[in-house]
Amino acid sequence: MLIFGTRRTARQLAVLMLTCPQGHAAAHTVTGLVTRFTLFFVPTFRVRTRHVVQCTLCGLSGDVSKERAQELVTQAAST
Numbered sequence: 001m002l003i004f005g006t007r008r009t010a011r012q013l014a015v016l017m018l019t020c021p022q023g024h025a026a027a028h029t030v031t032g033l034v035t036r037f038t039l040f041f042v043p044t045f046r047v048r049t050r051h052v053v054q055c056t057l058c059g060l061s062g063d064v065s066k067e068r069a070q071e072l073v074t075q076a077a078s079t
């Protein structure tokens, strides 16, 4: 029998001050979510990668492009 599925791992890439769509000027986290295909519970290849920005004040989160996430990481590193 073949046992397969997916496993998702989250990695926090940066924390920086941004203004969220609700108008909060608060710390936001930039997280990379990687979904991997698993075979017999062993992660194999990457299925998809998402980048999410979340407001730490209200918890509102939204997907951003890889390029935008990279921009935010660079911005966080330079402040």
Ligand SMILES: [Zn+2]
Residues within 6 Å of the ligand: 020, 021, 022, 023, 024, 026, 055, 056, 057, 058, 059, 060
């Ligand atoms: Zn907010």
